[in-house]
Amino acid sequence: xxxxxxxxxxxxGAIVELWRRYRPDGPEGISRRDEAFLRGYLLVMAGLTWxxxxxxxxxxYPWYRAVPPPGTADLAGFPQRLLLSSPATIDxxxxxxxxxxxxxxxxxxxxxxxxAVVFKxxxxxxxxxxxxxxxxxxxxxxxxxxxxAAFFGAMLxxxxxxxxxxxxxxxxxxR
Amino acid sequence: xxxxxxxxxxxxxxxxxxAAVLGAGIGSVALAVMAIAADRVPALGRVLDFYQPTxxxxxxxxxxxxxxxxxxxxxxYRWRNRNVALGSIAATALILLVLGMLxxxxxxxxxx
Numbered sequence: 001x002x003x004x005x006x007x008x009x010x011x012x013g014a015i016v017e018l019w020r021r022y023r024p025d026g027p028e029g030i031s032r033r034d035e036a037f038l039r040g041y042l043l044v045m046a047g048l049t050w051x052x053x054x055x056x057x058x059x060x061y062p063w064y065r066a067v068p069p070p071g072t073a074d075l076a077g078f079p080q081r082l083l084l085s086s087p088a089t090i091d092x093x094x095x096x097x098x099x100x101x102x103x104x105x106x107x108x109x110x111x112x113x114x115x116a117v118v119f120k121x122x123x124x125x126x127x128x129x130x131x132x133x134x135x136x137x138x139x140x141x142x143x144x145x146x147x148x149a150a151f152f153g154a155m156l157x158x159x160x161x162x163x164x165x166x167x168x169x170x171x172x173x174x175r
Numbered sequence: 176x177x178x179x180x181x182x183x184x185x186x187x188x189x190x191x192x193x194a195a196v197l198g199a200g201i202g203s204v205a206l207a208v209m210a211i212a213a214d215r216v217p218a219l220g221r222v223l224d225f226y227q228p229t230x231x232x233x234x235x236x237x238x239x240x241x242x243x244x245x246x247x248x249x250x251x252y253r254w255r256n257r258n259v260a261l262g263s264i265a266a267t268a269l270i271l272l273v274l275g276m277l278x279x280x281x282x283x284x285x286x287x
Contacts, residue, residue, distance in 0.1 A: 095282070103280075110199055137269055145276065
């Protein structure tokens with residue numbers, strides 16, 4: 001969640017900087033230092049998104065979908081089952097979590113692509129308006145995807161907090 | 176995707192960028208399609224259960240990312256030293272991106 005929040009902050013900055021620097025009537029004489037800074041900035045952002053989705057999928061999500069032992073009455077430590085146990089909260093899982101767990105992956109795909117394009121073209125993006133615009137659109141989409149994931153992450157945590165722990169009871173249904 | 180040989184105003188051919196952009200579009204939609212397929216076909220869901228604690232999501236995302244990277248690499252080798260029709264490629268990539276976002280939204284995914 002922390003990585004995701006950092007990404008949202010960084011993404012808004014990257015969108016503004018990309019638009020400002022590489023628009024056709026943008027500032028003259030972009031220095032090498034400026035360009036190196038933006039490249040480093042995007043590289044850190046890409047790293048943040050990969051950290052976010054990988055820790056989300058492989059550390060937090062197993063806790064979220066942990067299965068309680070038979071007969072467990074208190075579902076507090078089993079967020080998915082807690083949400084599914086009440087009609088009032090079931091949509092937090094069936095819409096919120098189901099959307100979040102997939103849409104979040106569009107952010108690292110988009111930012112990695114943007115990072116590669118900026119590394120390759122740098123200031124030449126100014127003379128490639130289609131490329132600049134489509135990269136900006138992908139960055140906006142990654143901001144939206146990260147925002148959706150962050151919103152539902154916060155709401156899910158409010159309704160059924162992921163506590164974590166050392167032991168994960170894995171789903172064994174249908175095996 | 177059609178390519179043209181017109182000279183770009185930029186010194187660097189736009190093929191690298193076009194491959195990256197279209198690859199990302201393909202990756203976005205591939206991820207969404209894999210998620211729907213794993214949900215609709217239980218046998219596929221079980222096959223994609225690469226890491227049990229995470230469940231089918233592990234395989235869905237791994238395969239989606241693999242498709243993205245393969246598409247990117249293939250397009251890159253095809254276009255890296257050329258100028259291509261970036262307008263139509265960018266439009267295609269954006270359509271795929273929007274489609275990918277829409278298809279991850281459960282009420283839309285449930286239509287299939």
